[in-house]
Amino acid sequence: MNDTQAKTILITGGGGGIGSVTALAFAGRGYRVAVCDVRLDAAQATVDAVRSAGGQADAYGADIGDAAQTADLFARLAADYGRLDAAFNNAGLGGGGVPLLDISEEDWERNVRVNLTGTWRCMKHEVKLMLAQGGGCIVNNCSILGINGGANASYTATKHGIAGLTKSAAISYAAKGVRVNAVCPGLIEAGLGLNVIKRGDEALRRFLALHPAGRPGTALEVAKAVLWLCSDDASFTHGHLLAVDGGYGSH
Numbered sequence: 001m002n003d004t005q006a007k008t009i010l011i012t013g014g015g016g017g018i019g020s021v022t023a024l025a026f027a028g029r030g031y032r033v034a035v036c037d038v039r040l041d042a043a044q045a046t047v048d049a050v051r052s053a054g055g056q057a058d059a060y061g062a063d064i065g066d067a068a069q070t071a072d073l074f075a076r077l078a079a080d081y082g083r084l085d086a087a088f089n090n091a092g093l094g095g096g097g098v099p100l101l102d103i104s105e106e107d108w109e110r111n112v113r114v115n116l117t118g119t120w121r122c123m124k125h126e127v128k129l130m131l132a133q134g135g136g137c138i139v140n141n142c143s144i145l146g147i148n149g150g151a152n153a154s155y156t157a158t159k160h161g162i163a164g165l166t167k168s169a170a171i172s173y174a175a176k177g178v179r180v181n182a183v184c185p186g187l188i189e190a191g192l193g194l195n196v197i198k199r200g201d202e203a204l205r206r207f208l209a210l211h212p213a214g215r216p217g218t219a220l221e222v223a224k225a226v227l228w229l230c231s232d233d234a235s236f237t238h239g240h241l242l243a244v245d246g247g248y249g250s251h
C-alpha cells in the first residue's frame with residue numbers, strides 16, 4: 001500500500017498503554033496513524049515504535065481538555081492528512097477509585113473536562129470532517145464502567161456519558177455514512193489497569209473476581225475489537241457498546 005492509498009486514523013491518548021498498542025495494530029494493517037497525546041514525548045515513542053515496525057505514523061501534542069489546542073490539532077490534521085477514515089477517542093484519566101462524597105471539585109472538573117468534554121469535542125471535529133468527506137468510523141474508548149456501576153464515581157459518570165454520546169451520535173449520523181461505536185474494556189493489563197494490577201491488593205482481587213475469564217485482558221484484545229469496528233465487516237454496526245471484558249458485563 002502506498003501513501004495515496006493508506007487509510008488514516010487518529011488515536012488520542014496514543015502515547016499510553018492501550019493507545020500505543022492500537023496504533024501499532026492499525027499501522028500493521030496499512031493505516032497511517034496520527035498519534036495524539038498531551039505528552040508529546042509519549043506520542044513520539046509510539047510513532048518511533050510504529051516506524052521501527054515499518055509503519056507510518058506522526059506525533060501530535062494536544063490536550064483534548066482544551067478547546068483551542070483541540071481545534072489546532074484538527075487544523076494540523078486537515079493540513080497533513082486531508083482526510084480521516086477513522087478515529088479512536090481513547091485519551092482518558094482514571095478517577096482514583098474515589099466515591100462520590102470524597103471527590104474534590106477540582107478532581108471532578110478534571111475528569112469531566114478530559115474524559116467527557118474532551119471526547120465530545122474530538123467527536124465534533126471528527127464528525128464534521130467525516131461528513132464533508134462522505135463517511136468514516138469513530139470508536140470511543142468507554143469502559144465496562146460505562147455500562148455497569150462502580151464506586152469510582154467521577155470515572156463511572158464520565159464513562160456513562162461517553163456511552164450516551166456514542167449512541168446519540170450514531171443515531172444522528174448513521175444515514176450519512178459516519179458509524180459511531182465504542183469499546184468497553186474490563187480490567188486491561190496496560191496503562192491505567194496496570195497500575196491497579198501492580199497494587200495486588202484486596203480491591204484488585206475483588207475486581208478481578210468480577211471477570212469470569214479469571215484474568216485481565218490485553219491491550220491487543222482491545223485493539224482487535226477497535227480494528228473490527230473500523231472495518232467493513234462491521235458495516236451495519238452503529239451505536240454499539242462492544243464489551244471486551246472477560247464476561248464482566250454478563251453478571
Ligand SMILES: NC(=O)c1ccc[n+]([C@@H]2O[C@H](COP(=O)([O-])OP(=O)(O)OC[C@H]3O[C@@H](n4cnc5c(N)ncnc54)[C@H](O)[C@@H]3O)[C@@H](O)[C@H]2O)c1
Pocket residue numbers: 012013014015016017018019036037038039042062063064065090091092093094114118141142143144184185186187188189190191192193194
Ligand atoms: N487499562 C484499563 O484497564 C482500561 C479499562 C477500561 C477502559 N480504559 C480506557 O482506556 C483508555 C486508555 O487508557 P490506558 O489504560 O491505556 O491508560 P494510559 O494512561 O496509559 O493512557 C491514556 C493516555 O491518554 C493521555 N491523556 C490523558 N489526558 C489527556 C488529554 N487531556 N489530552 C490528550 N491525551 C491525554 C495520557 O497521557 C495517556 O498517554 C482510557 O480512556 C481508559 O479510561 C482502560
